[in-house]
Amino acid sequence: MKTERTTVNRLPERGRYDRETLYAILDEAPICTVAFVREGTPVAIPTIHARVDDQLYLHGSTASTMLSSLAAGAEACVTATILDGLVVARSVFHHSMNYRSAIVLGRARDVADDDEKRNAMRAVVEHVLAGRWAEARKPNRREIAATRIVAIPIAEASSKVRTGPPIDDEEDLALPIWAGVVPTRLTPSAPVPATKAIALPASVRNLV
Numbered sequence: 001m002k003t004e005r006t007t008v009n010r011l012p013e014r015g016r017y018d019r020e021t022l023y024a025i026l027d028e029a030p031i032c033t034v035a036f037v038r039e040g041t042p043v044a045i046p047t048i049h050a051r052v053d054d055q056l057y058l059h060g061s062t063a064s065t066m067l068s069s070l071a072a073g074a075e076a077c078v079t080a081t082i083l084d085g086l087v088v089a090r091s092v093f094h095h096s097m098n099y100r101s102a103i104v105l106g107r108a109r110d111v112a113d114d115d116e117k118r119n120a121m122r123a124v125v126e127h128v129l130a131g132r133w134a135e136a137r138k139p140n141r142r143e144i145a146a147t148r149i150v151a152i153p154i155a156e157a158s159s160k161v162r163t164g165p166p167i168d169d170e171e172d173l174a175l176p177i178w179a180g181v182v183p184t185r186l187t188p189s190a191p192v193p194a195t196k197a198i199a200l201p202a203s204v205r206n207l208v
């Protein structure tokens with residue numbers, strides 16, 4: 001996965017190149033951003049993703065210009081970031097964030113096979129809300145036909161991870177200024193039902 005293009009140069013000790021770290025970030029991050037060049041202009045589009053083994057699936061409408069550009073061979077740079085904390089230092093200069101982020105470079109394959117499309121759709125649904133595929137009505141032929149799926153092989157990638165407290169300069173450590181880490185986490189709130197008479201399903205109960 002590590003190539004010249006995916007070698008972390010700045011603070012290289014934070015770079016990780018193992019699949020375990022990369023996959024954990026991709027699997028936990030709810031969304032990614034897909035950057036590519038469209039008709040000479042760089043664009044970065046936020047979207048849902050799902051990983052199955054070493055394939056990163058993106059889905060959307062057959063009318064999506066992002067998906068058609070990727071299917072036509074545009075090179076993609078996919079990023080996903082999880083914010084783990086605000087790092088509050090004594091000096092302004094050393095404030096930072098704890099994070100886990102991933103970058104995958106590659107060219108997508110247009111997924112034509114209906115079974116692979118269905119499996120990718122399942123992976124996308126399960127990525128967003130584990131257990132939901134079994135509860136909801138499955139996509140019919142028309143819906144599968146209206147959905148475009150592309151797969152980016154996870155072959156060239158990197159992760160970068162910052163953990164731990166602020167790293168202040170030695171001479172600032174005795175200053176009477178609070179320093180530390182404020183952990184952050186994406187947490188779901190109380191569900192708002194669209195249909196009041198129906199009990200919360202297991203997927204939503206488990207989430208909240």
Ligand SMILES: Cc1cc2nc3c(=O)[nH]c(=O)nc-3n(C[C@H](O)[C@H](O)[C@H](O)COP(=O)(O)OP(=O)(O)OC[C@H]3O[C@@H](n4cnc5c(N)ncnc54)[C@H](O)[C@@H]3O)c2cc1C
Nearest residue numbers: 031043045046047048049058059060061063064065066067
């Ligand atoms: C959290 C989240 C999850 C999403 N999940 C998906 C998904 O799984 N599949 C999917 O197809 N789409 C998803 N979207 C919508 C996606 O961001 C695009 O809007 C959509 O895919 C259309 O892409 P396109 O290339 O056809 O856009 P076009 O409409 O062709 O883009 C033209 C221009 O519109 C603007 N634009 C497009 N999208 C956005 C945006 N999101 N925010 C601000 N400006 C924008 C940009 O300037 C862009 O250059 C998601 C968006 C968000 C925020």
